[in-house]
Amino acid sequence: MQTKPHLQSIVILISGGGSNMAAIVRAAQKEAWDTHYGAQVVAVISNKPDAGGLRLAREHGISTAVLEHGAYGCRDDFDQALAAAVARYDQPNRPALVVLAGFMRILTPGFVAQHAGRLLNIHPSLLPAFTGLHTHQRAIDAGCKYAGATVHQVSAELDAGAILEQSVVPVMPGDTGQTLAARVLATEHTIYPRAIRNWLAAQARA
Ligand code: GRF
Numbered sequence: 001m002q003t004k005p006h007l008q009s010i011v012i013l014i015s016g017g018g019s020n021m022a023a024i025v026r027a028a029q030k031e032a033w034d035t036h037y038g039a040q041v042v043a044v045i046s047n048k049p050d051a052g053g054l055r056l057a058r059e060h061g062i063s064t065a066v067l068e069h070g071a072y073g074c075r076d077d078f079d080q081a082l083a084a085a086v087a088r089y090d091q092p093n094r095p096a097l098v099v100l101a102g103f104m105r106i107l108t109p110g111f112v113a114q115h116a117g118r119l120l121n122i123h124p125s126l127l128p129a130f131t132g133l134h135t136h137q138r139a140i141d142a143g144c145k146y147a148g149a150t151v152h153q154v155s156a157e158l159d160a161g162a163i164l165e166q167s168v169v170p171v172m173p174g175d176t177g178q179t180l181a182a183r184v185l186a187t188e189h190t191i192y193p194r195a196i197r198n199w200l201a202a203q204a205r206a
Contacts, residue, residue, distance in 0.1 A: 018053015027193035131159035
């Protein structure tokens with residue numbers, strides 16, 4: 001896909017299957033975000049070369065890049081390389097929106113500060129409950145009747161930035177971490193595109 005110079009760039013970071021990324025790309029194409037919100041998904045970057053989402057992105061005509069975190073000496077070096085890779089898509093006076101979609105790396109405070117206000121994440125729990133990993137099993141173990149997902153701004157503290165969207169699903173008798181994760185994931189594909197649309201609309205109004 002050709003990058004159009006006047007549009008807000010959206011760069012999506014992934015580590016795995018990329019179903020959220022694909023949902024965002026599909027929404028951007030179906031809803032003509034370029035025309036309606038002046039925005040375009042321009043690149044998908046993975047820290048894992050075998051991330052299934054890379055193939056999905058290419059199938060949608062999106063540029064892809066791989067930055068293997070293991071190839072960098074420390075977290076700061078990796079994040080600086082990542083910031084440089086993202087910055088390639090900045091427009092004059094319009095830095096890219098960075099969307100973390102199953103990106104399994106904790107970003108340094110420096111990266112977060114540099115992208116403050118334009119760095120979004122989706123977390124598979126009803127934040128502020130269950131930050132970190134294994135959220136679905138922890139929700140089951142805690143006896144929760146409901147679980148869900150949260151789209152939030154990324155701040156220096158893990159899974160703690162301003163909440164933009166949430167989805168809620170019931171926890172069913174007999175649920176395993178996997179069955180609950182699948183139910184939650186299906187809702188992520190709705191709330192993440194919606195949160196991004198709202199972010200873009202707010203930018204346009206600002
Ligand atoms: C999602 O559940 C997301 O909330 C979590 O990792 C999963 C990624 O799934 N952070 P996918 O790669 O978007 O399919």
